[in-house]
Amino acid sequence: MNTRPRIALLSNPRSTGNIAQLPRIRAFCAEHPDVFHYEVEHAHQIGDAMRTIARVQPKLLVINGGDGTVQAALTELHNGGHFQGAAPPVAVLPSGKTNLIAMDLGIQGDPVRSLEKLIDLARSDFSSSLVDRELIALSFEENGDKPVIGMFLGGAGLADIMLYCRNRIYPLGLPNGISHVITAFAVVLRQVIGLKAKFLPPEPRPLRVSVHKGGAITGKFALLAVTTLEKLLLSGELGSAGGGPLKFVAVEQRAGSLLGAFFASLGGRLGRTKLTGVHVEEADAISIEGDSSDVILDGETFRAERGRPIFLRPATPLSFVRLAA
Structure with missing residues (x-):
């Protein structure tokens, strides 16, 4: 036996x-x-x-x-x-x-x-x-030998929200669902209405994001995400161009852009409908440079600095078990 x-x-x-x-x-x-x-x-x-x-x-x-x-x-x-x-x-x-x-x-x-x-x-x-x-390989050198491996990276305002929830809301000891509702309400006050207060998430810092073969975008972003997961935020599938394995979404810090991306995501149209201030691509390589701006790869925080960008590349694929619903 x-x-x-x-x-x-x-x-x-x-x-x-x-x-x-x-x-x-x-x-x-x-x-x-x-x-x-x-x-x-x-x-x-x-x-x-x-x-x-x-x-x-x-x-x-x-x-x-x-x-x-x-x-x-x-x-x-x-x-x-x-x-x-x-x-x-x-x-x-x-x-x-x-x-x-x-x-x-x-x-x-x-x-x-x-x-x-x-x-x-x-x-x-x-x-x-x-x-x-x-998989996503994150390193601070363009050809880093031992990268950190993950599947979902949040940056700019999204990272600020994740850290706000982790450091300010979770310690209250509330159930996860209630914590996430409070965080979502804070996001609406800060990013949609534009309210500024110490008890709300901070304003995103400027970032320069280079999507190789797709040029660079610079500005303040309410949301920045890079993932290899099939499901991104509220969207079942992401429609995008470029053909690379890294799915990239950035939404500029404007209420109209944020609301447009939100409703497009709800309707499964994110990346399929052109929206002002919403950038959706698939890439083979991405670099992120910022003014001490945090990014979070599957729970671990890294900091993008000027002159010390973060590089994201595909790592060797891995087999996962998927259970039927």
Whole structure:
């Protein structure tokens, strides 16, 4: 009988969802020898985790944490070289506050139930459930050797909003849904109505964004996003030109542009309808330069400075498990 674990589960106990769910997950793993469970509390421990998981040789790697945990794991998979040949396919459980990556892959709801489905898949040929996803490689050098790997980057006003929610609203201890509603209300007051107050997100700083082969745009942007996910913000799919794997959206800091992008996104027309102050492209390479302006790649914050731009390029694609709804 083959007793080798079919699934390696990498958990971050500090992720929001795991605070309540991890005891159930631990009990589930104890009852299922198909699962090899490894817990980390800090990003610097993920390298050791991957070395150990590589020796187990699982058919499937499941990441149980928020987008930041996923980003750290993807970075280690890309840079670490722990697996002989290709890394195993990856599945993501929604255990953080935003879970954009898990949502994009159709994995939602109870994590134990998702684990049960993944075990069933790993016991069979699950090639039909695999999808290849492009990844974003972020570095501060045009040919950086060891980039940070992720799938969603927010910059300009979007990064300010994400940091505002993380640093000002989440500490209030409110449920995620209420926290996001309060943040959305603050965004309307600040970016649509134009109200300025200390309790609201700050005004975006100027940025220069170069979309290679597409020229450069400069200004203040209410929203800037780069992603390889299929679902971007409120839009099911993004219509854009350029043909590159990096999907890029920037909305200038004007109420009309922001509202136009919002309603186009709701209607699935973002990138398909030309809107003043709304830039939508697909690119092979992007650089971002700013006046100490923050960008966030899957939960980790970086700062774009003048003379020290951030470079974004596609990384080697990775196979992910996508569960049917």
